[in-house]
């Protein structure tokens with residue numbers, strides 16, 4: 001198995017447990033010295049056993065747990081100190097031949113957050129101590145499960161502390177348990193002399209050939225376990241990635257404020273455009289001429305009354321509107337291009353269509369109504385022509401007040417430009433004046449409504465552009481995310497294939 005490759009994958013996935021398994025699998029185990037971990041539950045008799053092996057009290061045995069107590073290393077030749085251990089070198093010709101090192105390890109020295117501590121990476125064998133007073137506790141079962149890759153020998157301690165009549169049943173229970181766990185039967189240590197213990201333990205040591213095989217098997221076991229952990233990890237990640245594209249990606253934080261700025265720029269262009277809008281004076285004179293001359297010729301008769309003003313004013317305003325409209329469309333397109341920047345280029349043909357849609361509705365509508373005959377206070381009957389003009393821009397209707405209002409304001413005799421009178425010549429000047437005032441009013445209302453029309457058109461454009469910008473940002477981020485997710489999926493799938501082949 002390619003341990004380096006597995007390690008790389010474990011590192012990439014930040015799988016601590018697999019990483020520690022790989023460390024354990026790849027620890028250098030070429031040395032001849034056999035390393036044995038003496039471990040087991042608190043108070044099981046580990047230190048007592050190590051002392052017995054050493055033939056002297058290396059460390060005081062105690063019924064109390066000392067948290068900062070360093071694990072103990074016992075070797076039988078002069079060896080360099082090992083950091084994190086309390087090291088003892090004991091000369092003993094018998095053990096020296098064996099080239100073995102014992103470690104007195106509490107659970108805390110072995111395990112950390114469900115993984116092995118590095119001290120376990122190159123252990124060859126585990127002497128697992130079980131106290132006869134407390135056989136196979138839950139902690140024991142957990143530890144033995146974790147240590148299953150090691151060659152384990154169960155050592156039963158404190159049997160001397162058990163009632164004579166219970167001993168056999170305790171031993172039987174321990175043997176059955178060992179059997180169930182697939183372990184050799186336990187070594188029972190009666191409290192006896194050190195030489196005896198030494199002899200027993202030496203008998204448990206594996207031969208050179210066995211050591212080689214054990215090491216290989218353990219390394220393979222660790223590596224396989226790491227691979228299967230990694231596979232599970234990759235599969236979980238792949239599952240998680242599958243869920244991702246469904247979520248809408250959030251664009252950069254400031255995209256909304258950018259979109260607001262964009263809207264504002266366009267709105268400001270509209271406000272500026274509309275506040276600068278004015279019809280030239282010549283338009284008023286033109287309209288006055290159009291109304292006055294045909295009216296006079298026809299003596300303001302009923303034909304004129306019924307149609308002339310209506311068609312004249314309507315057509316005139318229609319033409320004015322067309323000029324304003326095409327100018328507005330051009331300026332909206334220009335302002336959009338300069339405000340929206342790169343987004344503007346990307347969407348310009350779409351937005352140009354929208355602009356024509358917004359501004360392109362035919363909006364001019366002028367309504368002229370005839371007022372009923374009215375009785376004047378001096379008894380004369382006057383027929384007034386009330387002219388109501390309205391400019392309709394899209395959904396917006398701005399009515400121009402009825403003509404009658406102006407006529408009244410102008411004075412007593414000429415009640416209206418459209419008054420049917422036999423004495424038109426005499427009233428000429430006043431009629432002219434009234435027509436001028438009428439035209440002025442019509443055109444100033446037209447101007448006002450054109451300003452509104454521009455503002456509302458720019459408003460709609462700003463909305464479209466803002467939304468478009470937000471949409472384009474979202475799409476860009478979504479696309480980027482999707483690409484990332486796809487690349488990650490591809491990568492994970494290839495990792496899974498590699499792990500499958502291991």
Ligand SMILES: Nc1nc2c(ncn2[C@@H]2O[C@H](COP(=O)(O)OP(=O)(O)O)[C@@H](O)[C@H]2O)c(=O)[nH]1
Pocket residue numbers: 040041042043044045046047048049060061062063157158159160161189190191
């Ligand atoms: N009766 C009896 N007591 C033992 C035996 N082994 C250890 N003890 C006692 O159990 C206690 C804990 O032993 P210790 O070696 O410190 O256990 P550790 O916590 O596993 O290191 C001490 O009081 C020892 O004297 C044994 O085989 N028989």
Ligand SMILES: [Mg+2]
Pocket residue numbers: 046047048061062
């Ligand atoms: Mg101890």
